[in-house]
Amino acid sequence: MNKSTFAALATACALAFSAGSALAHENHDAKKPAAAVKKEQKPWGIAGDAKSAKRTIEIAMSDDMRFTPSNIEVKQGETVKFVVRNKGKVLHEMVIGDKKTLDEHAALMAKFPGMEHDEPYMVHVAAGKEASLVWTFNRPGDFDFACLIAGHYQAGMVGKIKVVAGGGK
Structure with missing residues (x-):
């Protein structure tokens, strides 16, 4: 396969990928069958069991690209x-992570705005x-949350989570 054929094929694949996922973020109201939650340890914790949650924290997201509360x-x-x-009036998301992971994911979202995850x-x-x-915060430290929809993170739609070691505030 020559370079121009390869480039054309790569472009076609990229277009097909982006067209197929362009509505991925727009369709989150659709009811999906309940799947088992993937419990994978991350630096900022692990997926939690709703029955174990002793506290509920309400977070508001708005089109001024802010979370309330943000800390x-x-x-x-x-x-x-x-x-x-x-x-x-537009789709938002909350993604928990560390700054490096959120930065990397935000860069991907900017390249592929319809990316499904x-x-x-x-x-x-x-x-x-x-x-x-x-979410279960089983490791102490300072972590982040953000809306990674293209442009939202860059506009400052971020927050901080402080996980205090030893169970004390």
């Missing part, structure tokens, strides 16, 4: 249920809707 403190070992409300540390919320995310 959260939890105890190491605490399982938290986040109820995330989109008070805006579904991990237990993220939740997509259509305009005027709410969703929940349950």
Whole structure:
């Protein structure tokens, strides 16, 4: 295969990928069959069991590209249920992670705005809707959360999570 044929094929594949996933973020209201939550240890914790959540934290997202509250403190070992409300008119998401991971994911989202992803540390919320995310913060440290939809992260739609070691505030 020559270079021009390869380049044409690569371009066609990229277009097909982006066209096939262009609506991925737009369709999060659709009811999907419940799948088992992938419990993979991350530096910022592990997927939690809703029955273990002793605290609920409500977070509002808005089209001014802000989370309210944007600073959260939890105890190491605490399982938290986040109820995330989109008070805006466009799709938003909440993704928990560390700065490096969020930066990398945001760069991918900027390149492929319709990229589909579904991990237990993220939740997509259509305009005027709410969703929940349950997470166990089993490691102390300072972590982040953000909306990684193209342009939102870059506009400052970010927050901080402080996980206090030893269970004390």
